[in-house]
Amino acid sequence: MAPDDRVQLLAPAGAELMRIGDVRPLQPFAPEVLAFLGELSEVLCADPRTRTLPDLYAFGFWCRRNSLEAMRRSYPEINRRLGRGLVFHIAPANVPVNFAYSLAAGLLAGNANVIRVPSAEFAQVGIIAEAIDDLLSASTHNVLRDHIRLVRYDRDEQDITASFSSTCDVRVIWGGDNTIDTIRQQALPSRGFDVTFADRYSACVIGAEGYLEKGKQSSVAQGFYNDTYLFDQNACTAPHLVLWLGEPGAVQRAREVFWSELHAQVQGRYALEARSAIDKWANALRYVALHAGSRIVEGQDNLITRVELKKLEPGIENWHGNCGFFFEYELVNLEQVLTIVSRRYQTLSYAGIDKDVLQNLVTSGRALGIDRVVPIGRTLEFALEWDGYDLIRTLSRLVTVL
Amino acid sequence: MIDLTPWHSLAPYALDSAAKKELLTRGLLDLTAHHTAQCQPYRKMLDAQGFRADTVSTPADIPFLPVRLFKQLDLLSVPLEDVVKTMTSSGTSGQTPSRIYLDRTTSANQTKALTRIVTAVTGAQRMPMIVVDSPAVIKDRALFSARGAGILGFSIFGRDRIFALDDSMQLDIEAVARFLDKHAGSPVFVFGFTFMVWQHLYKALVTSGRKLDLSQAILVHGGGWKALVKESVSSAVFRDRLKEVCGIQRVHDYYGMVEQTGSIYMACEKGHLHASTYSDIIVRRAHDFATAQIGEPGVIEVVSVLPGSYPGHALLTEDEGVILGEDDCACGRLGKYFQVHGRIKSAELRGCSDAYAASADHPAKRPLYGA
Numbered sequence: 001m002a003p004d005d006r007v008q009l010l011a012p013a014g015a016e017l018m019r020i021g022d023v024r025p026l027q028p029f030a031p032e033v034l035a036f037l038g039e040l041s042e043v044l045c046a047d048p049r050t051r052t053l054p055d056l057y058a059f060g061f062w063c064r065r066n067s068l069e070a071m072r073r074s075y076p077e078i079n080r081r082l083g084r085g086l087v088f089h090i091a092p093a094n095v096p097v098n099f100a101y102s103l104a105a106g107l108l109a110g111n112a113n114v115i116r117v118p119s120a121e122f123a124q125v126g127i128i129a130e131a132i133d134d135l136l137s138a139s140t141h142n143v144l145r146d147h148i149r150l151v152r153y154d155r156d157e158q159d160i161t162a163s164f165s166s167t168c169d170v171r172v173i174w175g176g177d178n179t180i181d182t183i184r185q186q187a188l189p190s191r192g193f194d195v196t197f198a199d200r201y202s203a204c205v206i207g208a209e210g211y212l213e214k215g216k217q218s219s220v221a222q223g224f225y226n227d228t229y230l231f232d233q234n235a236c237t238a239p240h241l242v243l244w245l246g247e248p249g250a251v252q253r254a255r256e257v258f259w260s261e262l263h264a265q266v267q268g269r270y271a272l273e274a275r276s277a278i279d280k281w282a283n284a285l286r287y288v289a290l291h292a293g294s295r296i297v298e299g300q301d302n303l304i305t306r307v308e309l310k311k312l313e314p315g316i317e318n319w320h321g322n323c324g325f326f327f328e329y330e331l332v333n334l335e336q337v338l339t340i341v342s343r344r345y346q347t348l349s350y351a352g353i354d355k356d357v358l359q360n361l362v363t364s365g366r367a368l369g370i371d372r373v374v375p376i377g378r379t380l381e382f383a384l385e386w387d388g389y390d391l392i393r394t395l396s397r398l399v400t401v402l
Numbered sequence: 403m404i405d406l407t408p409w410h411s412l413a414p415y416a417l418d419s420a421a422k423k424e425l426l427t428r429g430l431l432d433l434t435a436h437h438t439a440q441c442q443p444y445r446k447m448l449d450a451q452g453f454r455a456d457t458v459s460t461p462a463d464i465p466f467l468p469v470r471l472f473k474q475l476d477l478l479s480v481p482l483e484d485v486v487k488t489m490t491s492s493g494t495s496g497q498t499p500s501r502i503y504l505d506r507t508t509s510a511n512q513t514k515a516l517t518r519i520v521t522a523v524t525g526a527q528r529m530p531m532i533v534v535d536s537p538a539v540i541k542d543r544a545l546f547s548a549r550g551a552g553i554l555g556f557s558i559f560g561r562d563r564i565f566a567l568d569d570s571m572q573l574d575i576e577a578v579a580r581f582l583d584k585h586a587g588s589p590v591f592v593f594g595f596t597f598m599v600w601q602h603l604y605k606a607l608v609t610s611g612r613k614l615d616l617s618q619a620i621l622v623h624g625g626g627w628k629a630l631v632k633e634s635v636s637s638a639v640f641r642d643r644l645k646e647v648c649g650i651q652r653v654h655d656y657y658g659m660v661e662q663t664g665s666i667y668m669a670c671e672k673g674h675l676h677a678s679t680y681s682d683i684i685v686r687r688a689h690d691f692a693t694a695q696i697g698e699p700g701v702i703e704v705v706s707v708l709p710g711s712y713p714g715h716a717l718l719t720e721d722e723g724v725i726l727g728e729d730d731c732a733c734g735r736l737g738k739y740f741q742v743h744g745r746i747k748s749a750e751l752r753g754c755s756d757a758y759a760a761s762a763d764h765p766a767k768r769p770l771y772g773a
Contacts, residue, residue, distance in 0.1 A: 094752055232751040274688035274701055275749040278718060281691070282468035288450035289443035289475055296450045301690035307450075322751055 006157055010117065010125070010150040011133035021167045023146045025083035026110035028396050029072040033107045036141045038065030043131045049123070055097045056124045062382060063104055071108075071384060081396040083110025088168035090161075090183055091115060092175045092197075095235070096122035101382045102172055103148065108384070109395035112147045114164050119152060155182075162186040170195060170395055195394055197236075197387050200346035201317035201369075204239035204376060205337065208246030208254035210352030220351050221261035223377020227349060229270045230380070233322045237347045237372075237379040240320040242328040243312075243337060245353065251330050254352070259304060266303045266324065276323035280305040283321045297328075314340050338365045345369030346387060351376045403710040404432040406511055414522050414678040415735035419728050422737060423460055426682055429707040430464045430715055431455055437713035440479035444713040461705050462684050462693045466716040469661050472500040480505045480711045491548050491660045502661055505711040512664030512708055513558065515680045520559055522678075523654055523668050524620055530585040531560020532578060532619075534594025534603050536567040548660040549595060549625075555663065556593045556622065566594075566603065573606035578614060589618050595625035596655070599644070600635065607647040617649035624656040624666070627744060637673055657742050661714050665706040667740075670733035674726060677738045681706040685725050685740070686718070699724040699743060722746050 009017060026033060044050055044060035051057070061067075072078065087106040091099030099117045106113040117125050129150050136145045153160050165171055165186040173180050174197045184194065204224075211220070228238045242258075244251045284307050288294045293310030305321070309329040316327060317340075331337065334357065337348075348370050350358055358373045371388035374381070384391045408425065417425065434455065438445045444467075453465050471477065478485065486506050490499040504512070533553055540550045557563055562585070566578050582590065594603065599621070607614065621644070630640065641653045657675050658666030665681035677683050684703040685694040694700040702723045705716045723742040731739045 230752075232749075234751045272689065273749045274722070274746045275720070276751075277688040277691070278468050278470075278701065278720060278746070279749070281718070282470050282474075285447045285450075285467060286471060286474055289447045289471075292446050292449075294450060295452070298452070302688065323749070 004160065006153055007160060008152040010129040010152060012136040012145055012148065013133050015145065015149065017149060017151075018167070020112045020114060020146050020149050021086055023086070023112040025085055025112075025396075026147075028075060028078050028081050028083070028110050028392050029068065029108055030110060032141070032143050033110075034065060034068050034072075036135060036144050037063040037068060037104055037107065039135055039141070040128075040131055041065065043135065044128070047127060047131070049127055053124055053127075056127060058381075059097045059100050059128075062101070068108070075392060077398070080399045080401070081110070081393075082399065083112075084395055084397050085111060085169035086167060087111045087113050087170045087172060087395055088164045089113060089115040089172045090175060090179065091117055092179075093118045093120065093155075095174075095231070096124035097128070098174060099125070099150075100128050102174065103150075105384060105391040106172070106395055107144075107147060109392045111170075111395055114149045114151060114168070116161075116164075117150055117152050119154065155179075158182075158186065165192075168192060172395075173197065195389060195391075199344065200236035200387065201320060201342075201344045202237050202239050202347040202349070202379065203241040203243060203337075203345065204349045204351075205243040205245060205331075205334075205353060205358070206254065206258065206351045206376075207353035208244055208250035210354075211254050212250060212257070212352070214352060217257050217261050218264075220376055221258070221265045223375070224258075224262055225265040225269070226377060227379040229266060229324060232276075233324060235380065239347070239349055239379070240326065241316060242326055244328065244330045245334060248330070255328070259299075259306070263300070263304055270303060270324070272303055272323060277302040280321055280323060280325045283319070283325060287319055287327075312336055312340055314342065316340055317342065317344050334361055335365065337361065338367055341367045341369045343369045345371075347372040347374060347379050349374055349376045349379050403436055403507060404429055404707065406514075406707060409680055409707055410514055410518070412679050414519050414680070415676060415737055417679050418736050422679065422682070425679075426461050426705070426707065427458065427463075430461055430705055431458055433707065433710070433713075433715040434458075434464055436710065437479045437715070441477060441713050443475055443477060444479070461682055461716070462703075464705065464716045466703050466705075466718045467713065469500070469659070469717045469719050472502060472661055472712075472714065473498045476501065476503075477714070478503040478712050485711070489548070489551055489660050489663060500661055502663070502714065503712050508709060508711040511710070513555070515664040515678070515708055516555055516666065517558060519666060519668055519678050519680070520556070520622065523670075524559055524591065524622070527589075528559060528561045529589050529591040529620075530581070531557065531563040531591045531593065532581065533557070533563060533565045534567065534592060534599050534623075535565060536569050536571055537565040538569050551660065551663065552595070552624065553593065560591045560593070567598070571602055573602055573610075575606075575610060575612055575614070582615060587618075589620060590616065592616065592619050592621040592650070594621075594623055596623045596627060596640075597625060597629045599623050600630055600640065604644055604647060614648045617651065619648075619650050620652040620654070621650055622654050622656060622668075624658055627742075631744060641673075659704070659717075659719065661717055662704055662706045662709065664708045665704075670731060670735060670739070672731060672733050674731050674733070674739040675741065676731065676733075676735050677740070679737070680708060683723075683725060683738050683740050685723060691718075694725070696725050696727060701746065702740075702742065720746050 041060045041063045089102045099115050103113050103115050135141045165188055169192055172195045173183050177199045180196045284296050284305055295308045297306040297308055305325045307327050309327055312329045362370045484505040485503045487504040489502040540553055564581050568574055644650050655669040656666045667675040669675050682705050685700040687694050687700050702719045702721045709715045721742055723740055725738050725740045728738045729736045
């Protein structure tokens with residue numbers, strides 16, 4: 001692609017945009033990549049601006065050298081793997097740091113990477129781009145200079161997307177069904193393929209007895225707050241449906257404790273906009289207008305909106321709201337979950353319940369969806385296994401030697 | 403359905419706060435009972451909140467529906483064969499419009515209430531009428547858009563009606579001037595939507611350099627201020643500038659919506675919007691939907707005794723406003739008077755989405771992708 005003033009190159013500054021196409025692959029977890037990301041981690045964690053940006057800190061913490069070394073140990077066949085070549089990443093517009101995880105996965109798998117960062121000028125994007133640019137200018141990391149192109153361009157400039165698409169080996173699309181449809185208009189090379197992160201739906205299951213016995217209800221509430229309100233309950237990992245398991249008396253008590261602890265977290269921390277308050281109320285009314293017997297649970301304010309389901313039915317994922325809008329249901333048994341789980345289900349978070357039981361539910365129960373089973377409070381933690389993909393193995397190729 | 407005789411026999415601004423509260427609460431309770439019996443989705447919405455009529459002591463205790471539900475659900479309290487008119491809001495592109503179902507009685511009550519509210523300001527005499535719009539808007543009567551319905555509704559206050567704009571929205575100055583000549587010496591009724599008046603009457607006059615003599619006219623205008631706010635045109639500026647180009651002195655804004663046609667809120671000589679006996683304004687805090695104090699901005703709820711054929715007697719709008727006072731406006735009218743600040747701004751959500759499909763057909767903004 002010719003130099004184009006519509007494409008802003010954030011890092012590395014002054015690099016030739018398309019030289020990246022000829023770069024040869026690395027093995028996954030290559031020492032130079034570990035050194036680079038490890039130092040990026042140090043730079044970011046030491047940056048004073050990071051203190052006020054918890055998502056940036058979380059990324060810095062995630063790519064610590066030690067933690068990357070630990071990840072490497074899950075890949076025993078690493079010596080037979082190589083990066084696929086060039087990965088073109090389309091980052092989501094409203095999650096400032098996501099692009100960095102996508103880049104890290106691409107690098108760790110052994111690839112060169114073009115990353116389209118969000119068009120909104122988030123501070124986090126600037127700070128990461130600046131750090132990457134500095135590191136790549138140093139002689140220690142110069143070897144990776146042509147493995148990274150952080151670009152920004154208008155999403156309507158389809159010919160630019162077409163140009164990057166036509167030369168990449170894998171295209172990673174974050175950003176939901178509409179974005180995926182749009183990007184897919186642009187052809188890939190014959191051997192190229194897409195890794196797509198589409199619209200997903202997430203739920204939460206709480207074992208009442210376990211939850212009540214364990215104590216720590218306040219930290220569960222804090223974790224649940226982070227899982228949901230931190231991103232306006234608009235991340236695909238955020239639960240919209242809370243399922244309760246246990247004896248009716250215990251469930252009753254657990255529900256009271258859980259929601260009142262959550263309210264204590266939300267109050268004072270979360271700024272509910274007027275529009276969102278109306279949205280939530282309208283959603284709740286619309287649901288109950290069409291589903292007799294379901295109940296809107298009275299709350300002291302609009303911070304938490306809850307609708308208690310009369311029946312657990314498939315399709316509940318089409319009713320999700322944002323900004324603290326929850327459906328809840330008391331399960332008769334855990335297997336009931338399988339009656340509603342569709343392909344759109346991504347994360348099942350839990351508390352007060354044994355994770356092996358849940359793993360068994362999903363796998364032995366042959367669930368159509370659910371790719372992640374994680375404790376409440378950890379739904380946003382990025383991992384190299386995401387949305388049902390093993391990113392390292394997906395973004396690398398296997399060399400067969402007989 | 404409820405008998406509106408008490409309201410139709412009262413002067414529109416005659417009730418003080420205590421008397422109004424009593425009459426209105428009773429009317430709204432009767433309507434709530436009627437809609438609960440006749441409209442199944444409405445009953446389910448009340449049941450789901452555990453609503454009990456015996457807990458109601460003021461209009462603010464009546465359950466309210468967000469106005470957008472009329473875009474998403476078919477809500478009516480009469481058999482479909484009794485529906486004589488279906489009103490639709492002129493939703494912005496891509497949005498499903500509201501559908502408001504009117505039977506003969508509700509429609510007649512709307513006309514009666516509108517007449518009584520408007521003539522309290524304009525006087526009972528029908529005046530030669532200039533509509534600041536294009537005749538194209540009302541040509542298709544099968545579909546009552548808010549704009550068309552507004553023009554037809556207000557046309558009962560005029561005679562000899564002309565449209566000031568042609569089909570391509572150009573001001574026909576000659577035609578208007580001839581019309582004014584013909585009716586020289588008589589007061590003229592000018593009606594239009596705020597934006598149309600500004601864009602196609604005021605600006606067209608400025609551009610042409612011509613002046614029209616509307617010093618004997620009375621202008622009633624309504625509809626959103628959004629476009630004007632963008633140009634920093636306040637209500638006062640609007641009046642002043644219009645006066646400069648056409649000498650018009652009597653200008654009355656009104657606030658109303660297709661979901662509660664008839665019981666509109668007219669601005670008085672002081673520029674304050676007033677609630678008539680048919681309806682009332684409640685301002686709520688977004689945080690918990692509790693009622694706000696006088697002077698405290700919040701989300702506007704409108705209640706009205708007119709909606710009999712659809713459960714729209716208590717509606718939470720998407721507008722923000724403030725109640726300025728009650729029973730003590732300098733114009734002398736009783737009841738609440740208030741100001742509308744405009745649409746509540748859209749929430750800018752964090753989260754995974756590249757673009758929100760903010761479609762009203764969807765129960766929610768769809769998050770696009772998850773991180």
